[in-house]
Amino acid sequence: xxLDVPPELATxxxxxDRSWPVSDEQTLNEIAAAFLRIRPTIQSATATMEQAxxxxxxxxxxxxxxxxxxxxxxxGSLSSLKDFDGAAASIAHGFHSVAGTVVALKAVILGHxxxxxxxxxxxxxxxxxxxxxxxxxxxxxRRLVDEAVALAVQAVQGGEDADDGxxxxxxxxxxxxxxxAAWADERQDSQDxxxxxxxxxxxxAQLPEPTTEHPLAMWALAPLGDALFELGRFxxxxxxxxxxxLAGGTGEAFVWLRKGQALVxxxxxxxxxxxxxxxxxxxxxxxxxxxxxxxxxxxxxxxIIKD
Amino acid sequence: MAxxxxxxxxxxxxxxxxxxxxxxxxxxxxxxxxxxxxxxxGIEEFDGLVAGMxxxxxxxVDSTIDGIAENLAAEGAALLEMxxxxxxxxxxxxxxxxxxxx
Numbered sequence: 508x509x510l511d512v513p514p515e516l517a518t519x520x521x522x523x524d525r526s527w528p529v530s531d532e533q534t535l536n537e538i539a540a541a542f543l544r545i546r547p548t549i550q551s552a553t554a555t556m557e558q559a560x561x562x563x564x565x566x567x568x569x570x571x572x573x574x575x576x577x578x579x580x581x582x583g584s585l586s587s588l589k590d591f592d593g594a595a596a597s598i599a600h601g602f603h604s605v606a607g608t609v610v611a612l613k614a615v616i617l618g619h620x621x622x623x624x625x626x627x628x629x630x631x632x633x634x635x636x637x638x639x640x641x642x643x644x645x646x647x648x649r650r651l652v653d654e655a656v657a658l659a660v661q662a663v664q665g666g667e668d669a670d671d672g673x674x675x676x677x678x679x680x681x682x683x684x685x686x687x688a689a690w691a692d693e694r695q696d697s698q699d700x701x702x703x704x705x706x707x708x709x710x711x712a713q714l715p716e717p718t719t720e721h722p723l724a725m726w727a728l729a730p731l732g733d734a735l736f737e738l739g740r741f742x743x744x745x746x747x748x749x750x751x752x753l754a755g756g757t758g759e760a761f762v763w764l765r766k767g768q769a770l771v772x773x774x775x776x777x778x779x780x781x782x783x784x785x786x787x788x789x790x791x792x793x794x795x796x797x798x799x800x801x802x803x804x805x806x807x808x809x810x811i812i813k814d
Numbered sequence: 815m816a817x818x819x820x821x822x823x824x825x826x827x828x829x830x831x832x833x834x835x836x837x838x839x840x841x842x843x844x845x846x847x848x849x850x851x852x853x854x855x856g857i858e859e860f861d862g863l864v865a866g867m868x869x870x871x872x873x874x875v876d877s878t879i880d881g882i883a884e885n886l887a888a889e890g891a892a893l894l895e896m897x898x899x900x901x902x903x904x905x906x907x908x909x910x911x912x913x914x915x916x
Contacts, residue, residue, distance in 0.1 A: 525857075530865070538850075545840060548836065556829055559830070567900075571818060584886045656857055656860050
């Protein structure tokens with residue numbers, strides 16, 4: 508499903524002399540999904556090759572195996588393949604985020620169009636004063652739409668200028684932060700959630716205040732919330748996911764999903780349903796496919812989705 | 815007596831070569847025909863930027879997939895060759911004594 512301008516607002520848009528974004532959030536989500544789909548292949552290939560090397564090591568004298576196995580597992584293509592797995596995940600995150608930005612931009616423009624259409628209706632009955640009001644409203648709406656587009660462009664560019672004027676400490680330890688993030692990811696993939704939570708907390712403690720403004724914050728808070736949810740620590744999960752949203756995760760369907768689930772688990776069903784609905788709007792109800800059926804049932808009961 | 819198992823080397827070589835092919839085929843199948851988003855008739859600055867993302871990413875991804883698949887296959891061939899070499903030298907290697915391990 509792609510958010511489009513309703514026919515009744517198309518005339519207002521033309522009068523505004525601005526265009527509707529043609530970027531397609533569904534296509535962007537499909538691109539992200541394609542990058543996620545290759546990850547299991549990469550991971551199984553890596554595991555199969557590592558097992559083959561383990562067998563070589565187990566059945567051959569160390570003088571025959573030491574150097575070549577070390578090369579293959581650390582500097583060879585096996586290592587590149589593991590890096591590519593991480594890159595595929597990052598690329599998928601990137602396209603999901605851009606899809607979220609597209610939806611957000613369209614929603615903002617729609618909101619302004621609705622307001623402008625209302626002013627148009629009122630101005631009709633107010634003669635010369637109404638015409639003047641409409642002119643002002645048109646100018647102001649153009650300015651707001653242009654501002655929203657500029658912000659969306661900045662978001663898609665990924666804050667290329669984000670380091671300008673920032674604390675040098677932010678860039679002084681990127682390798683350490685990346686190492687911690689990779690370690691936490693690895694623990695989380697292995698379902699060692701206790702360890703992953705510890706490492707994510709350690710990483711977040713190293714980010715300068717305000718933490719949520721750091722480029723890495725969302726990528727640490729979202730999986731932290733996920734790990735806490737898996738551990739049944741729902742209050743803490745809810746807190747971490749609220750931080751992830753503040754840190755720029757509003758376009759991430761998975762953050763809304765886990766936030767909604769955590770809220771439901773702590774008893775705030777209303778807010779939970781709202782958050783789950785946001786996840787659905789970003790990614791469709793297939794996001795619930797691998798989740799406990801009770802969340803889908805909750806949304807069915809509330810009439811958000813059909814049974 | 816030193817252990818040597820040429821079959822394990824050859825098996826590993828075959829695994830590397832077959833996984834290289836599998837990885838390349840699946841990556842191409844999933845990523846090879848992705849459609850980008852349109853940019854004509856929209857907001858040039860924004861839609862143009864979004865539409866340009868996939869081609870830019872795929873330029874790097876394509877060459878990375880090719881490079882990894884080619885190198886894995888080459889490493890597989892090297893492992894197979896090692897297996898053949900150790901098969902030929904197996905009687906000699908098995909004669910290595912403990913002193914030679916030091």
